[in-house]
Amino acid sequence: MEFRYLGNSGLKISEITYGNWLTHGSQVENEAALACVRAALDAGITTFDTADVYANTKAESVLGEALAGERRESLEIMTKVYFPTGPKGPNDTGxxxxxxxxxxxxxxxxxxxxxxxxxxxxxxxxxTPLEETMQAFADVVRQGKALYIGVSEWTADQLREGHALAKELGVQLISNQPQYSMLWRVIEPEVVPTSKELGISQVVWSPVAQGILTGKYLPGEPPPAGSRATDDKGGANMIGQFMNDDLLARVQNLKPIASDLDLTMAQLAVAWVLANDNVACAIVGASRPEQVTANAAASGVELSADVLQAIDDALGDVVVSDPGYTAQGMPKHRLS
Structure with a gap:
């Protein structure tokens, strides 16, 4: 496992990070979740990402149980706040x-x-006024409850304003967590250049496009039984944006590229996001331990300029690069 600095800080994280969105506490039974975390640790993964909203707080509890007994100083744990939790009262969100x-x-x-x-x-x-938010985050850091702060899916302008306030308050805003994959590149035109200027790294989620880039979904055929596209607990809704025959056919064009490199298609997808020097890590999730082990093997894989061009040629115009999608996906009001 290789490690990268997170933003303009001295903190190093494993470039493959284990995340438990849509799995722990919902799709995956606790025993399987514990096995996946053990596989992550065995593969050299030290960084774990979760959020209070995942399975309405249950995912954090499962991760805490899975990591119990590990040396805390040898781990990097990231979590998030914003979405409704608990009974979802008026102040249980935002x-x-x-x-x-x-x-x-x-x-x-x-x-x-x-x-x-x-x-x-x-x-x-x-x-909520951004000044109120950043002051609260600064107080969390000063209380010793967090070492650094980060954000998720913020626009370039929001990153710039938040970073300026954090600097005024004497705390480090060092990361942004956006969706990013071969198919979804909306951070490249604006968010990445701004982040490089400010010393912010990307902690990217869905590098395998929620399983689409594994190649297991075939055009004109029903999704495999038990796959995310058949999951009625949220998975099918999230993957739906990619489930069209033209896109699935283009993804099949990646198979010979991965084969020539002796990589699985998932490993190729993870290595692709890590080829961006503003990306500190790729978050991978899993429902089975062997998936974690396989994805972790993408650490350290380097893709040549010719391979990157071949990927672009294979996917063609199904790639989404419009930076406006970041703002478009932003909640227009506090969710409840």
């Missing part, structure tokens, strides 16, 4: 001072730790 300070305490209790390495704003809260 980035108000009240919700942030109460949420970090809940997350720490469930994770079984005194602090998280990175505490992240899961989305931008349009209903």
């Amino acid at each position: 980035l108000s001072r009240k919700h942030i300070l109460e949420s970090i305490n809940g997350s720490l209790s469930r994770l079984g730790t005194d602090y998280v390495d990175v505490y992240q704003a899961h989305r931008f809260d349009v209903e």
Whole structure:
């Protein structure tokens, strides 16, 4: 396993990071979840990403149980706050001072730790003054409950404003967690250049496009039984944007490229996002331990310029690169 600095900080994280969105506490039974975390540790993964909203707090509890007994100093744990949790009352959501300070305490209790390495704003809260949000995050850091702060799916302008406030408050905003894959490149035109300027790294989710880039979904055929596209607990909704025959046919064009490199298609997809020097890590999830082991093998794989061009040629115009999608996907009001 190789490691990269997170933003303009001295913190190193494993370039393959284990995430438990859509798995722990919902899709995957606890025994399987524990086995996946064990496989991640065995593969050299030290960085784990979760959020309080995943399975309405259950995912944090499962991760905390899985990591119990591990040397805390040898791990990097990241969690997030914003989306509704608990009974979903009027203050159980957003980035108000009240919700942030109460949420970090809940997350720490469930994770079984005194602090998280990175505490992240899961989305931008349009209903709370950014000054209030950043002051609350700064206080979390000063209380020793988080070492650094990060955000998720913020636009370039939001990153710039948040970074300026964090600097004024004497805390480090070092990461952004966007969706990024061969198929979804909306961060490249604006978010990545701004992040490089500010010293912010990308902690990317869905590098395998929720399984699409494994090649297991074939055009004109029903999705495999038990796959995310058949999951009625949220997985099918998330993957739906990619489920069209033209896109699936283009993805099949990647098979010979992966084969020539002696990689699985998933490993090729993970290596592709890591080829971007603003990416600190690729978050991978799993429902089976062997998936973790296989994806971890993408660490250290280098793709030549010719291979990167071949990937672009294979996918053609199914790639989404419009930077406007980041703002478009931002909640227009606080969710409840």
